[in-house]
Amino acid sequence: MAGIIDIVYAEYNYWIYVTLMMIGFYAMIAKKNLIKKVIGANIFQTAIFLFYISLSDIKGGTEPILLHGETSTHAADIIYTNPVPHVLILTAIVVSVSTTALALALIIRIYEEYGSIEEDVILAARRKLNPEFSEYARQSEVDSQ
Amino acid sequence: MTFDIITNNLPALTVIIPLIAGFLTPIIGWINRKLCWYHVMLTMFIVFLITASNLLTVINTGTIHYQFGGWAPPFGIEYVIDLLNGFVCIIIAFIGLMVSIYSKESIKKELPGKTIPYYSIYLLLVTGLMGMTITGDIFNFYVFLEISSLTAYALIAIGDRKDGIVASFNYLIMGTVAASFILLGIGYLYAVTGTLNMADMQNILPTIYDNKVVLAALAFFMAGFSIKVGLFPLHTWLPDAYTHAPSTSSALIAGLMTKVGAYAMIRFMFGVFTPAFVIDMTRMTEILTWAAALAIIVGSVLAIAQSDMKRMLAYSSVSQIGYILLGVGLANVIGMQGGLLHILNHAVMKSALFLVAGAIFYRTGIRNIHQFKGLGKRMPVTTTVFLIAGLSMIGVPGTVGFTSKWYLVLGSMEAGMWIFVLIILASSLLNLAYFWRVFDNIWFGHPHEVEKIKRDEAPLSMLIPMVILAGLCIFFGIFAYYPLHYILEPLSNMLLGIGVLP
Numbered sequence: 001m002a003g004i005i006d007i008v009y010a011e012y013n014y015w016i017y018v019t020l021m022m023i024g025f026y027a028m029i030a031k032k033n034l035i036k037k038v039i040g041a042n043i044f045q046t047a048i049f050l051f052y053i054s055l056s057d058i059k060g061g062t063e064p065i066l067l068h069g070e071t072s073t074h075a076a077d078i079i080y081t082n083p084v085p086h087v088l089i090l091t092a093i094v095v096s097v098s099t100t101a102l103a104l105a106l107i108i109r110i111y112e113e114y115g116s117i118e119e120d121v122i123l124a125a126r127r128k129l130n131p132e133f134s135e136y137a138r139q140s141e142v143d144s145q
Numbered sequence: 146m147t148f149d150i151i152t153n154n155l156p157a158l159t160v161i162i163p164l165i166a167g168f169l170t171p172i173i174g175w176i177n178r179k180l181c182w183y184h185v186m187l188t189m190f191i192v193f194l195i196t197a198s199n200l201l202t203v204i205n206t207g208t209i210h211y212q213f214g215g216w217a218p219p220f221g222i223e224y225v226i227d228l229l230n231g232f233v234c235i236i237i238a239f240i241g242l243m244v245s246i247y248s249k250e251s252i253k254k255e256l257p258g259k260t261i262p263y264y265s266i267y268l269l270l271v272t273g274l275m276g277m278t279i280t281g282d283i284f285n286f287y288v289f290l291e292i293s294s295l296t297a298y299a300l301i302a303i304g305d306r307k308d309g310i311v312a313s314f315n316y317l318i319m320g321t322v323a324a325s326f327i328l329l330g331i332g333y334l335y336a337v338t339g340t341l342n343m344a345d346m347q348n349i350l351p352t353i354y355d356n357k358v359v360l361a362a363l364a365f366f367m368a369g370f371s372i373k374v375g376l377f378p379l380h381t382w383l384p385d386a387y388t389h390a391p392s393t394s395s396a397l398i399a400g401l402m403t404k405v406g407a408y409a410m411i412r413f414m415f416g417v418f419t420p421a422f423v424i425d426m427t428r429m430t431e432i433l434t435w436a437a438a439l440a441i442i443v444g445s446v447l448a449i450a451q452s453d454m455k456r457m458l459a460y461s462s463v464s465q466i467g468y469i470l471l472g473v474g475l476a477n478v479i480g481m482q483g484g485l486l487h488i489l490n491h492a493v494m495k496s497a498l499f500l501v502a503g504a505i506f507y508r509t510g511i512r513n514i515h516q517f518k519g520l521g522k523r524m525p526v527t528t529t530v531f532l533i534a535g536l537s538m539i540g541v542p543g544t545v546g547f548t549s550k551w552y553l554v555l556g557s558m559e560a561g562m563w564i565f566v567l568i569i570l571a572s573s574l575l576n577l578a579y580f581w582r583v584f585d586n587i588w589f590g591h592p593h594e595v596e597k598i599k600r601d602e603a604p605l606s607m608l609i610p611m612v613i614l615a616g617l618c619i620f621f622g623i624f625a626y627y628p629l630h631y632i633l634e635p636l637s638n639m640l641l642g643i644g645v646l647p
Contacts, residue, residue, distance in 0.1 A: 044321075088284055095291040098295060106310055110310050110314065113307040
């Protein structure tokens, strides 16, 4: 038992990101409400951002800026954290924000058209509005000939 | 002097020209809305010339490496054009050009008042696809992947159809999952290799193949790309999105999005990981062939069950993606050539078919196959294009579809997988079954008022691209030697690690 706790504690940042990611993934799949799906997508993406950010950190590391008065010869002795994942995630955050914005814009249009943002209501409305392409309509067309 | 600046930067211009042109579109549309079409067509033509020049350079002198801002590869972003990139880029530019010519009349009717946003997003989608294809940097790839996905969602939802918006939202959710998986895979590979350059990564990875993180990264990439290409169990976004998008968007997205996804899958399997890893160590290619075989059969069977023309073509796409991935998964030179040739074939044929569906909808407003009776007399040119592209999908000798299926069959035999030969033949019969229903209705169906049928052809700007695409179906069917000999054979050898590129 103690062994498991040690394993979890040693890399707790990864456990946090996996848990968050699964919560987000569950919301995207299981929730019927479209807004909740988008929230799920956001949690999912944020979990991945946390993974990248925690990846770059190192114990006792400092920010990757040359300290005052240090020359490049001294710089080799200092442990720096890796700045690259942070920069990557800045880009990924922009992508995530634009995806969310587009998703919300689509939800507004869906609400205007169907009067609901519940998935099952929309599905039922689509079946009712578009009978011409359903299997039932084709069959009845064949029967009538 | 001035020419040097252009010729030295051609790889970057492939992406930059449609990007800048995309943002210029609103300004040009503000001056005069009619200019937009000329602007987009001219841009696509220039991009096509640039990609053609890139491909010729690659064939003659070998891979092009382009460094941004003079930063050396492992640190800076690098564009690498080899035969695979050059081949896919020229397909993107050509289909983009054809669909942009077609757009003029179709947009007027289907998207009145939305000309400017449509063309702007159109060019940005081409930018995203070009960038995905041409980049040699794995994170840069992710950014372009998201650009192409976001613009594709917008192009699907831009129409007035209610279903288009819901289809676009479902695609957005699926696409976000796929892109997040790919981002996670990139993070894993970065964590173990410390580099983002694809070639550099390929050099470092073989030393750490026993690492579980690398295996997890491969799994994430394959899951992500399977959603992006619409491989069978993960294809659910595809039929709705293709059916309810405006005609021109369907043609562009069906012709290109999944093909670029398949390209990315090939690039990651053979250009980031090594052939030895995906073929022998993880046997990922073998898994891929079985998934592809399943997709071929299920896609064809579902296509038979549809009565909406565009939906039938969408399900047919599911099965055609199976052909491409089957050829890649066979992992021998002949099968690989068949799969890669099918990227070209499917882009040409499926765009032609969706353009025909759009032209029929433009003139008659019909999409249900059972109402197509008598169309052969009404729109003879359009329906002939449909006949040629349809025969090519079935794989009749003399068309492109035959060549790629022939190579796939030979590749399956060489791999000793006789069951795939059976599956390809069975699927050709199923293709015949669902295309014959349409042919039958168009030429042999008798509408009630035969006398009233008059020739009522689609406008010339819609006919020209369709006829060119149909012509290409036959051209590459007869002269398949050229792409195969000059591009695909050395390319397959290179991908599988047999022999070195000149």
